[in-house]
Amino acid sequence: MATKQRKPASVEGTTVNLPGVTAEFHRPDHYVPTRDDLAGVAETVRGYLPSRQMMLFYGGLGALAALSVIEWPVAAAIGAGVALAQRSGTAST
Numbered sequence: 001m002a003t004k005q006r007k008p009a010s011v012e013g014t015t016v017n018l019p020g021v022t023a024e025f026h027r028p029d030h031y032v033p034t035r036d037d038l039a040g041v042a043e044t045v046r047g048y049l050p051s052r053q054m055m056l057f058y059g060g061l062g063a064l065a066a067l068s069v070i071e072w073p074v075a076a077a078i079g080a081g082v083a084l085a086q087r088s089g090t091a092s093t
Contacts, residue, residue: 050083057082 013026050058058079065075 054082054086 013024016023016025049055061075061079064070065072
């Protein structure tokens with residue numbers, strides 16, 4: 001991921017002199033991410049998402065629960081069990 005150094009805060013600004021108070025306003029120094037930064041974040045997120053096949057499985061499980069074919073606690077238990085079994089299965093290989 002590309003990193004950029006921050007520029008020093010600009011000296012430019014606006015000063016407002018009021019009776020008894022002087023206020024200085026400066027433009028905020030914000031970091032704007034580059035296209036490479038966003039692409040790196042997208043690749044990282046994709047690494048954590050389940051495969052397309054598993055997304056279909058979880059979607060079907062959610063649809064069954066939404067249509068009351070199975071109760072939602074049962075669907076949640078099945079989904080958690082499958083996710084846990086897959087995670088432990090891939091870690092041991």
